[in-house]
Amino acid sequence: MGVSVEGGKGRGKSMGVDLNLVPFIDFLSCLLAFLMITAAWNQIAAIEIEQSISPPDPNAPPPEKEPLPPLTVHVRADGHWIARKATEGVNIPRVGESYDYARLEEVMRKDRETYPKGHPQEEESNMIVINTDDGVSYDEMMRVLDMSREIGYPKTLLAGGAPGTTVDGPPAAPAGGK
């Protein structure tokens, strides 16, 4: 690559100035190789939950009608338990080594159909409580959380405790997110 500069004299003498592009190309090649090696090709995503900072007001007037209990999923070592009311609980035992996510999804979708978006008690119908026993891995909880968001429960409350200390059904007091 060359740049032709016209000389100032009237003889039209041209001065060919050659730009040495080799160091520039070397630099770009090194930079390119470095960026391609260190680039994070995976697009990082996130699932957001919002925690309730202030405790519930004890002086708040009681609701006029009985509130709809939120959908509760209890993640236990031996399987899942899911229901809105403790008396209507569905036990979903493990299939071999893994949890039966297909069955859990089926029950969750059925609940969403019964209490769709726009339900008169929307706040409660949109909420899911994920109650996780100690010893259950973060991945198992995240799979339930991801499934619930995908099906359409925008509000999540995370709760849990030692196995046996948490009863099946909605917990008495929120212990986690909103």
Add this chain to the structure above:
Amino acid sequence: MPVVTPGRRPAYPPIGRLRASSLSGGKKSGFVSLNLTPMVDMFTILVIFLIQMFSSDTVTVTEDVQVPKAVSGAKLEEAGTLLVVNKDGQITVVNAVVPETELGAPTDVLMPGVSERLKKIREADEDLKKRLGTPRDMEKPYEGILIVQADVKADFKVVRRVLFSANDAGWAKIKFVTLPDSEKASSQLAAEKAAEE
């Protein structure tokens, strides 16, 4: 269409004729100049694209932490305070490991070391905003985001204790880092297409 006389033709014009052509100055010269401009252009565009990719990532996944895959995760665009939980339950708040002695007993709900650190970060941020003339609205919850990057094998109990400690320190917005589950997403797309047909 031009009429050409049939006959044998060389695959390439003779090198001598090329050298002697007006393009190379009309005289025989051994110097062959390569036009490097398109290559430099391509390199520059690639470098700009890669740098842009870097700058758009607010957080990078820590090497020894395997984050879960999810379909419903939204792209992480906002910056926040990074908290890492590895598979052994070790906690790192903004690149500083919290000593085990500051995590409290495993039966405790609160982790004093985590809560203390997060409280300091929140207070420093609030102080900075105050100095900049945009103080926080104290009636609303703190707007800082805690980005939790936990390993899939970590016990959720540890993560739950972290959440409780964050709540204690006044952090309301929590984001769990995930990677897109492209396998599940594509299988769902295929199932939807099959259902439509």
